Amino acid sequence: MGDVQAPAGLPAEMDAWVVARPGPMDTHPLESVRLPVPVPAPGELLVRVEVCAVCRTDLHLAEGDLPPRRPRTVPGHEAVGRVAALGPGTAGPPPGTRVGVAWLRSTCGECRHCRRGAENLCPSSTYTGWDADGGYAEYLTAPAAYVYPLPEEAGAAGLAPLLCAGIIGYRALLRADLPPGGRLGIYGFGASAHLTAQIAVAEGAAVHVMTRSAAARELAVELGAASVGGSTDSPPEPLDSAILFAPVGDLVPVALAALDRGGTLAVAGIHLTDIPALNYERHLFQERTLRSVTANTRADGRRFLELASVHRPRVTTTPYPFREADRALRDLAADRVEGAAVLIVGSGRGTV
Structure with missing residues (x-):
């Protein structure tokens, strides 16, 4: 970073993980490194990371399903931490405030989509x-306008999955x-699904879960x-709505066939394997609808966090020491994680 210095009173370097060589997890695409502590630009906050949840999107990035946009990126977008410093001229929460850093980092605010409230x-x-x-590091920067205030009384590990798994769900x-x-x-019933199911049940829905995992x-x-x-089983009654969380295109016709007339299937993932040929009469006729989900708006995030504060969903987490981020992603790839995997960053020295 040249002559740019870390903010006063903070270390010059930090522990982090980067996606060094995208590929299958058994090829070890992540690399543990030391990096300079980032310096917040105008409008940004420097956040000291307490925990970062592990998302399937991180896995897609590490394995190359999601093409990298820059070399050796630090993954992670469900980070809970505390403001360590503010960039020049930044109006934001003061140092020490607990905040959440999520997937959506910035938008232009001027295009036709932003103007109509579809900033996603x-x-x-x-x-x-x-x-x-992102948050697989001791510190990260984020635009102040895109972070979420978080409650002090809740545990950081339980808050982290809300920032993507919860919001996207x-x-x-x-x-x-x-x-x-x-x-x-x-x-599919991983991190996002187990939170979404609880919100739906709390709002009065009958929820039917199809997943290959017995746990x-x-x-x-x-x-x-x-x-x-099981993932291809038929539910005991026709569905009004369905959400596909598993990144498996073969399940699209399965879910569409389970819909009642006028039902809607939403595909929640950023990555999906190829969808097989659909039969119009069986899968789409009678006004069944197939929809994708693309990121989220900040309004979605605020509304979900409000709902979570009311319904208080049980957040099932599997903690990993920060030094074992690669193992967390391997376990996620092999469906060995119950609920959401969460990296305990803390001081960044690998302690839980």
């Missing part, structure tokens, strides 16, 4: 842990057009699912 579709949008270094729930008291199918089916029952089954 902004062509100039940027993303934490993809366009800029909520966006997917909106896109699925679930009617009041409706029947919702959920395909995930057990968790779904504990969280109030009306039924559970």
Whole structure:
């Protein structure tokens, strides 16, 4: 970083993980490194990371499913931490304030999508842990206008998954057009799905979970699912809405076939394997709808965090020491994580 200095009173360097060589997790695409502590620009905050949840999007970036936008990026976009410093002229929360740094990092605010409240579709949008270094590090910077204030009384590990798994799940729930008291199918039951299911149940829905993981089916029952089954099983009743969380295109026709007339399927992931040929009469006729989900707006994030403060979903986490970020991603790839994997960054020295 040349002659740029870290803010006064802070270390000059930090521990971090970077995506060094995108590829399958058994090729060790992540590398543990020492980096300069970043310096916040005007309008930005420097955040000292307490914990960072591990998202499937991080896995897609590490394995190359999501093309890297810059070399050796620090992944991670579900970071909970405290403001360490403010960039020049920045109006924001004072140092020591707990904040959350999420996936959406910036938008232009001027395009037709931003002007109509659809900033998630902004062509100039940027993303934490993809366009800029993220939370697999002791410190990160983020625009002050895009961070979320977080409660002091809650544990950091339980808050982190809310920042992407929760927010994106909520966006997917909106896109699925679930009617009041409706029947919702959920395909795949990881970090995002287990939070979304609880919000739907709390709002009066009957939730049917289809997943290949026996442990995930057990968790779904504990969280109030009306039924559970294998990933290709038929639910016990036609669905008003469904959300596909698993990045498996083969499940799209399965979920569409489970919809009642007028039902909607929302695909929640940023990456999906190829969708096989659909049969119009079986999968789409009778006004069934197939929708994608693209990022989220800040309004989505604020609304979800409000709902979470009311309904207080149980956040199931599997903690990992910061030094084992690569193992967390390997476990996520192999479906060995219950709920959400969370890196305990703390001082960055690998302690839980």
